Amino acid sequence: MSVADQAMPGQAPAPALTEPLAGLYTQSRAAEFAFAPEQFLDLLKGLAAKNAAKLEEFCLTLRVEDLILARACAAGNERAWEVFMLRFREKLYDVARQITREDSSGRELADCNYADLYGTKVRDEERVSKLRFYNGRGSLDGWLRTVLAQEYVNTYRKQRRLVSLDEESEEGVQFAAPEQNEAPVADPALARATDDALRSLSAEERFVLSSYFLDNRTLADIARTLRVHESTISRKVEKLTKNLHKQILKNLTKLGLSRRQAEEALSTDVRDLALDIRASLAQESLPGAFSEKGAKAGEGRQ
Amino acid sequence: MDPLKKIVADRLKAPVAGPHPDAEVLSAFAENALSESERESVVQHLSTCADCREIIFLAAPLAGESQPVLSAPRARPVFALRWGTLAACIVIAAVFLVSRRQSPRTEQVAKHVPQTTSSAATDAIVAAEKTPAELTKMRDKLPAPVHASAGTGHAEPKHITAKPEGAMSFGDSGEVSVNAPAAMEAKVEPRSLPKLETNGRNVADLKQMSPPAVPVTNAPVAAGTGMSRGVPGGATVGGTIGANVSSYSANSSDFAAKKDSAFNGSVSGTVFDASGAVIPDAKVTALGPVGSRTVTADSAGKYSLDQLATGNYQFQVSAQGFRQTELQQVAVLANKPANVDVKLAPGAATEMVSVEAAAPKIVQQSQQQGALQSAQQSALQTDEQQQSANQIQAEEVTVEAASKVQKTAKSKDKTRTAAQPVPALARAVAGPVWQWSLSPQGVVQRSVDNGKNWQPVSVAAGATFRAVSSLLNHIWAGGKSGVLYHSADSGQHWIEVVPTTGAEKLQGDITQLQLVDSQHVVLTTLDSETWVTADGGQTWSRR
DSSP states (O other), X not given: OOHHHHSOTTOOOOTTOOTTHHHHHHHTTTTTTTOOHHHHHHHHHHHHHHTTOOHHHHHHTSOHHHHHHHHHHHTXXXXXXXXXXXXXXXXXXXXXXXXXXXXXXXXXXXXXXXXXXHOOEEETTEEEOGGGGOOSSSOHHHHHHHHHHHHHHHHHHHHHTOOOHHHHHHHTOXXXXXXXXXXXXXXXXXXXXXXXXXXXXXXXXXXXXXXXXISOOOHHHHHXXXXXXXXXXXXXXXXXXXXXXXHHHHHHHHTTOOHHXXXXXXXXXXXXXXXXXXXXXXXXXXXXXXXXXXXXXXXXXX | OOHHHHHHHHHHOOOOOSSOOOHHHHHHHHTTOSOHHHHHHHHHHHTTOHHHHHHHHHHSOOTTOOOOOXXXXXXXXXXXXXXXXXXXXXXXXXXXXXXXXXXXXXXXXXXXXXXXXXXXXXXXXXXXXXXXHHHHHHHHHOOSOOSTTTTTOOOOOGGGSSOOSSEEEEOTTSOEEEEOOHHHHTTOOTTOOTXXXXXXXXXXXXXXXXXXXXXXXXXXXXXXXOTXXXXXXXXXXXXXXXXXXXXXXXXXXXXXXXXXHTTOEEEEEEEEETTSOBOTTOEEEEEETTEEEEEEOOTTSEEEEEEEOSEEEEEEEEOTTBOOEEEEEEEEBTTBOEEXXXXXXXXXXXXXXXXXXXXXXXXXXXXXXHHHHHHHHHHHHHHHHHHHHHHHXXXXXXXXXXXXXXXXXXXXXXXXXXXXXXXXXXXXXHSOOOEEEEOTTSOEEEESSTTSSOEEOOOSTTOOEEEEEEETTEEEEEEGGGOEEEESSTTSSOEEOOOEETTEEOOSOEEEEEESSSSOEEEEETTOOEEEESSTTSSOEEO
16 A cells, blocks of 8 residues: 555644654655655654664754655655656756766656656566655755766666677777787786875775776866865875875885885886776676666665 | 876776665765765775766766755865965964054054143153254154044144244253244243242143133134243242143244234123112222232222233122122133123122123133143233233232212122032132242242242251242142152141152152142152152152
């Protein structure tokens, strides 16, 4: 039985709800979406238990309005879908176009995502909506963006292996010359010294370096993700680079190399490195890592 | 590509740490809505997972589309606060510099305030420490006087801002005088004033004594000799006046004309009895800012006082068989003859009658401005009285009141009662006006008749005095070996004062005494030491 069937429209908050839950119930417009107070309370309790947090404190960090809207949509409440479409329809298309950088691909991505959000699969005679996996920790808008991005990455990885024969002919792949010998492996001493230097960094510093060196992200992108100013990231990258250089040289010296040898290893070995940054971005992950199945697997691990 | 970048990028391709966070966690991370521990684990994963980094960057909203954060914001990184600290330091430094830049102005104003608030003591010290040339420069550089508005910053009247007409000169004793222009030199003799009726007051004294809310004239007030005029008080002996370097200055070239206009006030009237009949031969005494004058009414009861200095006067009218009547605050204005009729009541008792001057256009000025004008009048009167002292004394005719009442009619006394407090100046001159000096033997003496007769005053047995100074009823006498006496009751009782500063006691001969007011006294010794008290002699400081 769905939530809509269980609750009476316009029902007042139950006396069992105390502050701040009663206020959250009103704020979430749960009554408008036929979400009974008991269901509301059970939902919040379940989420708090899942995150091992106190109910009242945890509820205050939730976006209960988005949460109830998503759960009501998942339950098939028509009023909730009206609100959802009014709020997010155009926005989803815009986000999809932003991600794919193409109008048709963006529209296709958004339409596909709509189907998943509504729930095309039926399990145990019940339609499974993707909105059920939204728990209100971030905004529904951000969650939808992330879901679209995950879907786009999954689609990209699936389609990467699908190359048409015409394209291969145009690119000359059919007659491609045999690959050159792989780049010589870096000096084990240098690799060890670099690994040691990177291990001494914090996770955020490694994230900045990975985003900047591996992903070729701009300073503005990194700064927006970490919610700091762009100049801060710029100084941080510069400082990290200097420190890494010093630390690698120091580690090489510890490994028995002289200062001159360490500097030569750090400079000459680079000429032999043929690192493909784009290849590193195409990291092999399990197919469907961000699919519903993967999400469920992750949810089960939590 | 930077070699280091290549190496680091190669080694950063580490295996993915842990499972991929779901969309819920990633979106919460992007919106900074995770707890610190959750965020740390997500960052740890992101540092190794290129796919999740890709998702994060793809899902990031455009600039300006960021979502509000519900959870408590994470503490900002330390390196992000460095700019704030730097900005705060800059602001503090700027405030400090601005305050430093403004402080000299404040000090400059503060330095002017004591100088120009008629502190004769300070003036004397300045004059003693500076050479004549330096003082001349100081005079020329003096800004618009701030004395009258030291506390308020109000603009000064124009008539006191100009330079003195003559150049300053300095005597051996440190006195400062103004060399009057040639047109005045024949009239002004600033050094020979033995019988001046200033009642022991000099310019500085009068500044302090100005009564509050005294109505004074708006007619041009003679600026006197103004700047740097040392006005010796009648009771000041032994060069005790010193230099009164004042910023007041005469501002006009027609100095003589203004000087005359200051003494062209006149009062006339008729003395009646209660029934309206005239009283002949009544004695009318006018006590004014610079002394007293007495005339006798004629047979028709009419009296006339000419060439009075402008200011407020107290009139004492007496006739045989009638009560003596005092008229308070009779305003004498320049070029505005006043008519003051007096009615006397039969009897012998003294009554107090307050009479307002009938002269038009009485302008209420501030107390400080009134003090300024009084000081200027006093300074000018000094010069004037040098010439006309004998004339004034000649007019002080002592007339026996001939009590001829031509018409006797008993009526109720219609005298007006005093409605205002007696001004300090009027009170000051109400009693006997003593002049103080020292005899050649160093004995304090006083005179009540303008120096005609001197009475020795017993201050201390065996003491030899070298300086005496008076202000109202306060008399100070100093002499050899630092002997110093003070009387607060016009010489009836004397108290020995021992100036000390800590363990040091004044032992030099006192050669100069200067009273700024009843509390501020400046004395100078033979060794050129200057001792100052601001509390009537209880504590002293040495300069």
